[in-house]
Amino acid sequence: MNDYVKHVADNLQRQYGHEPEYLQAVFSWLESIAPALEDDSRYEKLDLLTRMVEPERLFAFSVPWVDDAGYAHTAHGYRVQFNSAIGPYKGGLRFRADVTPSVVKFLGFEQTYKNAMTGLPIGGAAGGADFDPRGKSNREIMRFCQSFMTALYRYMGADTDVPSGDIGVGSREIGYLYGAYKRLSGRSESGALTGKGLTYGGSLIRQEAAGFGTVYFLARMLQHQHESLEGKLVAISGFGNMSWGICRKVTELGGKVVTLSGPDGYIHDPDGVATKEKFDFLLQMRQSGADKVEPYAEKFGVKFYPGKKPWEVPVDIAIPCATQNELDVEDAVMLIANNVRYYVEGANMPATTEARRLLCLSPKILTAGSKAAGSGGVAVSALEMVQNSLRYSWSRSEVDRRLQGIMSDIYDASAAAAEAYGLGYDLMAGNDIAAFKKIASAMIAQGV
Ligand code: GLU
Numbered sequence: 001m002n003d004y005v006k007h008v009a010d011n012l013q014r015q016y017g018h019e020p021e022y023l024q025a026v027f028s029w030l031e032s033i034a035p036a037l038e039d040d041s042r043y044e045k046l047d048l049l050t051r052m053v054e055p056e057r058l059f060a061f062s063v064p065w066v067d068d069a070g071y072a073h074t075a076h077g078y079r080v081q082f083n084s085a086i087g088p089y090k091g092g093l094r095f096r097a098d099v100t101p102s103v104v105k106f107l108g109f110e111q112t113y114k115n116a117m118t119g120l121p122i123g124g125a126a127g128g129a130d131f132d133p134r135g136k137s138n139r140e141i142m143r144f145c146q147s148f149m150t151a152l153y154r155y156m157g158a159d160t161d162v163p164s165g166d167i168g169v170g171s172r173e174i175g176y177l178y179g180a181y182k183r184l185s186g187r188s189e190s191g192a193l194t195g196k197g198l199t200y201g202g203s204l205i206r207q208e209a210a211g212f213g214t215v216y217f218l219a220r221m222l223q224h225q226h227e228s229l230e231g232k233l234v235a236i237s238g239f240g241n242m243s244w245g246i247c248r249k250v251t252e253l254g255g256k257v258v259t260l261s262g263p264d265g266y267i268h269d270p271d272g273v274a275t276k277e278k279f280d281f282l283l284q285m286r287q288s289g290a291d292k293v294e295p296y297a298e299k300f301g302v303k304f305y306p307g308k309k310p311w312e313v314p315v316d317i318a319i320p321c322a323t324q325n326e327l328d329v330e331d332a333v334m335l336i337a338n339n340v341r342y343y344v345e346g347a348n349m350p351a352t353t354e355a356r357r358l359l360c361l362s363p364k365i366l367t368a369g370s371k372a373a374g375s376g377g378v379a380v381s382a383l384e385m386v387q388n389s390l391r392y393s394w395s396r397s398e399v400d401r402r403l404q405g406i407m408s409d410i411y412d413a414s415a416a417a418a419e420a421y422g423l424g425y426d427l428m429a430g431n432d433i434a435a436f437k438k439i440a441s442a443m444i445a446q447g448v
Contacts, residue, residue, distance in 0.1 A: 005030055008049045019102030021324055025109050025349055026053045032432035035421045046448055048440050055108055057081040061151040063129050065144045068137055077148055079127035081161055082108035085442035087121035088159050092166030094128035104128055110348050113435040114375045117410045120382035125161055133168045134291050145176035153184040158191030164381050165195045191388040194381035203384035205399040211245015213376010214346045216407035221342060221366055229255035233315040237261040238322035239293050242346050244282045246319060247273040259310035262293030266310040269302040311335055317342040320350035327351040332358040345370035369428035372410050379406045
């Protein structure tokens with residue numbers, strides 16, 4: 001590690017030693033981009049590293065809301081506006097009990113580098129609240145979203161900061177958030193939020209985009225090996241929006257997704273999550289708000305493994321799509337022992353640092369990180385913004401074509417950067433380096 005990187009890392013450790021997810025994301029990135037740091041002496045002179053790993057602004061606010069029995073509760077709300085070098089802040093909102101400043105900062109950091117590679121003019125942000133949507137009524141969710149927006153609306157806007165969904169925030173929540181924003185701001189400003197419904201400025205394919213994008217990226221990796229998805233078995237975790245899109249696209253391309261998981265365990269469906277009835281059931285399970293995958297096993301007569309993770313099932317391809325640090329060293333060892341050949345990250349930072357290292361070092365596995373393979377959702381969010389500013393809607397095939405093009409460009413840029421820095425086929429490092437160089441160059445151009 002050179003002295004400058006050490007200085008930046010020491011400062012971070014001192015300031016944020018109590019924020020594990022944030023430090024984990026930043027430290028693994030610092031490792032990835034190390035080969036590019038000697039390229040330009042201005043990186044150090046302008047203290048670019050510190051400026052890139054610190055959020056430009058972080059809001060914390062209380063979110064009081066009243067439940068159906070008349071009792072008041074107070075959640076902790078956050079929005080981190082991480083980096084605006086390339087465009088307005090852009091990123092999701094997460095409503096889940098484990099949301100902390102560390103979690104929103106790691107998400108905002110990852111989002112910045114993800115967004116940079118989409119080729120569209122968006123900066124990076126993230127936010128959310130430690131509100132647990134499980135078992136809440138529709139009216140409680142609406143009141144919560146309205147209270148959340150009361151705190152956030154003055155800091156966002158189509159040219160300022162454009163939130164979207166993440167875990168616990170889907171089209172229903174975006175609807176309530178948008179309705180509240182419109183009322184508070186007095187403006188019909190569709191570009192202020194993405195993931196909107198199709199009747200009020202949403203984009204076709206936005207819901208499918210997170211999953212489709214990951215599969216488009218994977219398809220390029222397979223192509224590189226002169227292979228295709230035809231006949232491949234895929235294990236995924238989660239059963240949310242991204243999992244739903246992955247099941248659909250993998251099925252369409254001839255592969256089979258054989259696992260899904262939730263906080264309660266995983267299901268193994270040897271026939272594949274591969275019919276419309278099954279895809280629709282995923283949406284129903286999600287909408288029920290119970291956050292359990294077991295009902296899938298009951299409904300379709302397959303096996304449910306309580307308290308277990310899906311990585312023990314032998315497959316060709318593993319795609320974690322649930323949450324940060326869901327995959328640990330034991331799981332990584334299992335994937336390697338089962339001869340998994342492709343490890344593609346859908347969720348943000350799904351593997352612990354050690355697990356990720358193990359997978360990257362394994363000569364038999366090709367790996368892709370979430371900052372590249374997980375960027376389909378935000379890519380179509382940016383396309384939604386474009387359509388909103390045009391006051392026009394593109395067709396489904398037009399948006400899908402653009403999404404494929406974006407994922408393909410990200411793949412090419414990652415592979416090219418890895419090659420240029422003598423890193424072989426390390427798509428994770430390649431993507432980090434390409435994104436770093438792009439943001440660095442925008443920041444240098446705009447002065448200190
Ligand atoms: N949370 C999503 C992501 O990880 C979406 C962000 C957005 O669309 O702004 O990329």
